[in-house]
Amino acid sequence: MEDTLQQQKFLEAYDTFHNDIFRFCLVKVRNRDVALDVTQDTFTKTWEYLTTGKQVDNMRAFLYQVARNNIIDWSRKKKSESLESLLEAGIEFGSDEAMHKSIDTFDAKHAAQLIDELPDTYRDIIYFRFIEDLSIQEISNITGEKENTISVRIHRGLKLLEEKFNHTQS
Amino acid sequence: MNKFSIEQFKKALSTIRMSEHERTRVRRALEQYIHTAYTKPIRSPFLRHANTFILRPMQAIAMILVVLVSSGAGLSYAANEALPGEPLYGFKVNINEEILTIAMDSETRAQYEVSRAAKRLEETAQLAIMGRIDAKTETTIREQLAKHTQKAQASAKEASVNNPETTIAITSRLENELTARGKVLEEIKAVKNDDDASLTTIIDATQTTLDEIAIDKENAIQAVALENTEVTKERVEKKRIIVDEKLKTLENLMLIPSEKLSSDVTQIEDELDQIQIEETMQDATVTTISEASSEETPLEAIDETLSQTIDDPTSIESLTENITIIQNLIKNADAFMEDKEYGKAFESLQRALEKADETLKNIELKEQYSQALEDSLVDESVTTIAPLSIVESATTTDSSISQSISQETRATLPKQ
Numbered sequence: 385m386e387d388t389l390q391q392q393k394f395l396e397a398y399d400t401f402h403n404d405i406f407r408f409c410l411v412k413v414r415n416r417d418v419a420l421d422v423t424q425d426t427f428t429k430t431w432e433y434l435t436t437g438k439q440v441d442n443m444r445a446f447l448y449q450v451a452r453n454n455i456i457d458w459s460r461k462k463k464s465e466s467l468e469s470l471l472e473a474g475i476e477f478g479s480d481e482a483m484h485k486s487i488d489t490f491d492a493k494h495a496a497q498l499i500d501e502l503p504d505t506y507r508d509i510i511y512f513r514f515i516e517d518l519s520i521q522e523i524s525n526i527t528g529e530k531e532n533t534i535s536v537r538i539h540r541g542l543k544l545l546e547e548k549f550n551h552t553q554s
Numbered sequence: 555m556n557k558f559s560i561e562q563f564k565k566a567l568s569t570i571r572m573s574e575h576e577r578t579r580v581r582r583a584l585e586q587y588i589h590t591a592y593t594k595p596i597r598s599p600f601l602r603h604a605n606t607f608i609l610r611p612m613q614a615i616a617m618i619l620v621v622l623v624s625s626g627a628g629l630s631y632a633a634n635e636a637l638p639g640e641p642l643y644g645f646k647v648n649i650n651e652e653i654l655t656i657a658m659d660s661e662t663r664a665q666y667e668v669s670r671a672a673k674r675l676e677e678t679a680q681l682a683i684m685g686r687i688d689a690k691t692e693t694t695i696r697e698q699l700a701k702h703t704q705k706a707q708a709s710a711k712e713a714s715v716n717n718p719e720t721t722i723a724i725t726s727r728l729e730n731e732l733t734a735r736g737k738v739l740e741e742i743k744a745v746k747n748d749d750d751a752s753l754t755t756i757i758d759a760t761q762t763t764l765d766e767i768a769i770d771k772e773n774a775i776q777a778v779a780l781e782n783t784e785v786t787k788e789r790v791e792k793k794r795i796i797v798d799e800k801l802k803t804l805e806n807l808m809l810i811p812s813e814k815l816s817s818d819v820t821q822i823e824d825e826l827d828q829i830q831i832e833e834t835m836q837d838a839t840v841t842t843i844s845e846a847s848s849e850e851t852p853l854e855a856i857d858e859t860l861s862q863t864i865d866d867p868t869s870i871e872s873l874t875e876n877i878t879i880i881q882n883l884i885k886n887a888d889a890f891m892e893d894k895e896y897g898k899a900f901e902s903l904q905r906a907l908e909k910a911d912e913t914l915k916n917i918e919l920k921e922q923y924s925q926a927l928e929d930s931l932v933d934e935s936v937t938t939i940a941p942l943s944i945v946e947s948a949t950t951t952d953s954s955i956s957q958s959i960s961q962e963t964r965a966t967l968p969k970q
Binding site for chain 1: 567576
């Protein structure tokens, strides 16, 4: 019975956060198929973690943390292969046209590209803070950085992003 | 020039979402994963060994068997692929699969036995396509199917001591799995268009099993009705949330134009037509045109069967009808809740849930069927390969295969 309850809670977490995790993955890996795989893998690993009897206090933050690690693993694997084909292809934000007719995917691409161009130290922090509305404490849990450091980086990162944005506009 | 605003980034990126198909596929893969993967909280090494070797001799035997089987890993691996009637099949069902059940708790075992029952029907489908079902294999399959069904029901009852809902959930899954695979068998029978008595017997046995399951489920529903009303009320409310979620999924599917939902099938059918035309033209060079057109080609047989035997569950009409049924069942449940008849409310919601699951399952099978047909186009032996692909893709329970299915679907998405 306990297992059933755990399964139910886990699936509820998927229903609630799947788009958040998918969005994070897509912005980072820039390929829809890979993002879907990484998202599924993130939830699978989270389930494996839960079944070891460990508790997760903040599921959303935990999922981001697992997703982030998965993406790092994916990047390492990718580096050993050729990145050229992926980069040449650009961002694949392909989605179900019928469901997203009103979406201007160029904007999403543009926004993701600008965030992606930020240095590593700012990229995730800016994303978590402003796109996903995570608290500084949550970001600290995910990235392992001190809260003070994160506050400073948010300020600097935002400035850098603005500069990049203005540059593209001009 | 636009002015910088972080809100503008947020708004743009918030448009990135999984499509409903992607969401459902990943969810299903996860559901399968968490139901089939046996995982329990890790205990301390000391306790684990104590349990295995002192308190639980059966587990010690299991471990010895695992070691023995591992030492013949090649044999074990080969046995996993064995079909009824083959030398290693007994090894597969009596050792490879049985070993896993020893350490399972009753609910996990029940879920596992459901998967095994479904697997037996998948094997049946493979054999049917190859024309390898005889009286002996038929008996083996029927016996195994009965064994797994009984074990699943017994384990479900065991697991439902504290929660009768467990039996309903497990018997419902068993019902869905067997119904879907039974349909595949019927489709294969129709495609083959011969009077395979053994296959018919197995299809009948599946139907009989389904009838028995229905009775079992009915009893479980009554047991829920007799339970403590407060506890039942709570469960009914939880069930209502799940049903609402499923209904939402179906309603979202309504937003996708029917042409999109069945576009793959239409495209494949067009390709089939094209191939038929080409084949007819080729035949004409070596035979007379009348000979070429008088006999039904395998492609025509499949095409015809596809259109005749499979209802289109992805059609808007079918979805609308099912959604209406589900909405009515929910309304009934609400009325029962008001009258404090929680058992009946639970039953009504359970039916709504099954209807939703059945609809989603049909859509999934239809998609996989179209994929199997597409695969068959690359091979000349269409009659053999196409149904094999149907079975492999439509009935597998392995999560890795689910991933490959997802990738197939994703490949159809537009690249921008």
